[in-house]
Ligand SMILES: NC(=O)c1ccc[n+]([C@@H]2O[C@H](COP(=O)([O-])OP(=O)(O)OC[C@H]3O[C@@H](n4cnc5c(N)ncnc54)[C@H](O)[C@@H]3O)[C@@H](O)[C@H]2O)c1
């Protein structure tokens with residue numbers, strides 16, 4: 001497409017939860033085109049591909065050598081991200097996630113060079129997101145905030161984004177699921193998602209995301225849904241390690257303080273369960289056709305996500321991961 005002296009190449013062929021093979025196909029097209037700038041317009045799946053295309057279309061190396069933290073040396077192409085879901089916060093984060101089909105593992109390229117030059121967040125783009133995707137992506141955003149707040153590397157400046165993100169999403173997500181055209185609620189959740197994205201660079205997520213990845217890799221479950229199904233089980237495991245932090249999260253979720261931090265935090269977990277149910281999130285892994293026999297395999301895969309497990313407030317072993325999957329299986 002050409003207009004006003006600008007030639008534009010558009011790719012609308014990016015699947016949800018993309019993998020390395022999808023990326024290779026799309027970056028090959030971009031290499032032929034040689035863009036001066038890249039605009040990602042879509043959900044997190046599209047934004048992550050756009051970020052990697054901008055960084056790698058003018059380099060010969062395969063993407064897999066950049067999986068990990070801080071391995072990408074630079075990005076020379078201008079990058080804009082425009083989210084159409086309220087979930088990943090990818091438009092402001094240094095992360096891009098791909099399924100590595102060779103190991104059946106979701107992996108991340110984490111680099112400051114992947115933070116876009118410009119992000120344009122307009123909640124009107126999210127009005128058409130269907131209820132189930134609205135629910136899953138909104139819970140993902142809330143998990144970014146929760147896992148950044150109760151995190152070994154939590155930071156006072158990031159705490160501000162995290163608590164406000166939790167408040168905005170907890171108070172408005174059900175409204176966006178039930179009334180997709182509610183612009184006020186969509187705006188609040190889009191802002192909460194942006195705040196969640198601000199948590200990802202400096203602090204990042206922890207065991208909820210680490211245990212969620214194998215559900216995406218093996219069963220192609222949507223990222224937000226896999227987080228939602230594990231959320232309260234991981235938090236219940238973590239609670240003894242950070243009762244004050246989880247109590248503060250509970251207050252941000254909208255619950256009244258109880259006499260002890262543990263009791264307040266427990267009330268917060270009940271609020272999350274109630275919110276997920278009200279948003280139509282399935283109760284457990286069994287209801288999503290995940291076989292119980294996959295649990296040891298998923299626990300082994302989750303243990304490889306050390307870049308996130310190291311952030312978790314409580315150390316988590318293979319046996320703990322198995323127990324958490326079993327709880328999530330039959331909850
Ligand atoms: N880079 C990061 O910081 C980061 C953070 C969290 C998750 N992720 C990754 O992002 C991906 C998930 O992104 P997502 O949760 O935004 O979902 P998604 O991009 O996969 O989109 C989910 C579905 O919603 C549709 N959709 C998107 N916008 C729409 C709209 N406005 N109206 C109607 N339909 C719309 C998509 O076509 C798709 O079918 C996963 O691969 C996950 O691992 C990245």
Ligand SMILES: [Fe+2]
Pocket residue numbers: 088140141144209223227
């Ligand atoms: Fe996420």
